[in-house]
Amino acid sequence: MPDNTPELVSLAEQFTGLPMSDLIGAPLLAAAEANAMMAATQTKSLLDIAFSYNKAENTYTPVLIKMTLTRSAIVPPAAANPPTTPPTTPSPTVVRFQTTFDLPLLTILPLNSLAVDDVNVSFDMEVKSSYSDKINQETMAAFSTESKFDTKFGFGLFSATVMGSVSYDSSNSSSRDTYYEKSNSAQYKVRVHAGQLALPQGVNTIIQAFANSISPITLPTPAP
Amino acid sequence: MNQFPCPGCGTTIHVDVQRLLAGVAFACSGCAAEVALAPASVPTVHRAVDKLDEQRSRDGERGAMSGMK
Numbered sequence: 172m173p174d175n176t177p178e179l180v181s182l183a184e185q186f187t188g189l190p191m192s193d194l195i196g197a198p199l200l201a202a203a204e205a206n207a208m209m210a211a212t213q214t215k216s217l218l219d220i221a222f223s224y225n226k227a228e229n230t231y232t233p234v235l236i237k238m239t240l241t242r243s244a245i246v247p248p249a250a251a252n253p254p255t256t257p258p259t260t261p262s263p264t265v266v267r268f269q270t271t272f273d274l275p276l277l278t279i280l281p282l283n284s285l286a287v288d289d290v291n292v293s294f295d296m297e298v299k300s301s302y303s304d305k306i307n308q309e310t311m312a313a314f315s316t317e318s319k320f321d322t323k324f325g326f327g328l329f330s331a332t333v334m335g336s337v338s339y340d341s342s343n344s345s346s347r348d349t350y351y352e353k354s355n356s357a358q359y360k361v362r363v364h365a366g367q368l369a370l371p372q373g374v375n376t377i378i379q380a381f382a383n384s385i386s387p388i389t390l391p392t393p394a395p
Numbered sequence: 396m397n398q399f400p401c402p403g404c405g406t407t408i409h410v411d412v413q414r415l416l417a418g419v420a421f422a423c424s425g426c427a428a429e430v431a432l433a434p435a436s437v438p439t440v441h442r443a444v445d446k447l448d449e450q451r452s453r454d455g456e457r458g459a460m461s462g463m464k
Contacts (some may be wrong), residue, residue: 216450220443236440237433240402242426271433276443278399279412283451382399 194294198361202287205365213283217374221277233275233381241269275381282370289364296357305348403428412444 218224222231248261321334370378398409406425415421420431432440 213450216446220446234439234443236436238436239420239431239433240428241420241431242403242428272402274399276440279397279410279415279440280443280447281397281412283447 189296194359195292198292198363199290202290202363205363206286209285209287209365210371213285217277217282221275221280233277235273236276236279237271238274239269239271241267243267275378278378278382282374284368284370285365286368287363287365288368289362291360291362293360293362294357295359296355298355300353301351303348303350305350401425401428401430412440416440416444 218231221234223234224231243265244267245263246266248263319334319336321332323330323332325331397412398407400406401408401423404423404425406423408421408423408430410421410430411419415432416437418431420429422429
């Protein structure tokens with residue numbers, strides 16, 4: 172007897188042909204592009220805020236600010252004039268003095284370094300197919316046909332009559348339930364987290380170079 | 396916190412720009428020298444900090460909008 176039942180879904184066929192490189196690679200590429208855009212934006216704002224642009228020379232010069240430096244210095248005593256007898260050794264004095272120095276603005280600004288630091292790609296796919304065939308067949312047989320007969324026979328003075336009836340009922344019922352379901356579902360989630368990261372090494376190097384080239388301080392000349 | 400070397404002894408001094416703008420002086424742990432922002436440079440630093448804050452809020456709005464897509 173030919174099998175007319177519908178074929179179940181081939182799970183292998185459902186999973187082959189999925190664009191896995193796009194599903195996984197596309198979000199990562201998008202995160203890398205987002206990082207590049209954020210880095211470009213932050214570089215531009217850094218140049219706008221902490222550097223002044225010289226159009227004629229096409230160069231950037233760091234913006235310098237003035238800082239005050241207050242420290243104590245021991246000022247050697249001036250020789251006594253006229254010299255005293257016996258000679259006395261005057262004590263040195265401690266003088267608190269203030270001077271200024273230039274510092275690149277870049278060294279004190281809390282720079283932004285926003286970037287994507289975590290990408291989570293989750294892909295769930297479910298393929299379901301089910302088939303069920305239910306056959307319910309009942310056969311009831313009962314005698315319902317009715318027939319009557321009577322037979323009379325006699326022999327001489329004796330006679331007999333035989334009467335009877337036969338009935339026959341028959342009924343057939345059958346039902347068939349067929350159930351077939353096919354479904355597939357997929358869930359695709361991409362979670363991205365961005366936060367403040369440490370400054371890039373290049374920016375740190377520039378800041379360090381500027382900080383190390385702070386102009387020297389000038390000590391006050393001792394009084395004659 | 397940002398940092399730069401002390402002009403006197405080279406020891407690293409850690410500073411906070413908001414407190415510098417408020418007039419706070421930071422001491423060097425090496426030579427006890429105090430550094431502070433000169434009054435003449437306060438407007439320059441203020442402008443730079445305002446621009447940075449503006450950029451941060453723009454980045455935050457852009458991030459919130461792209462998250463809503």
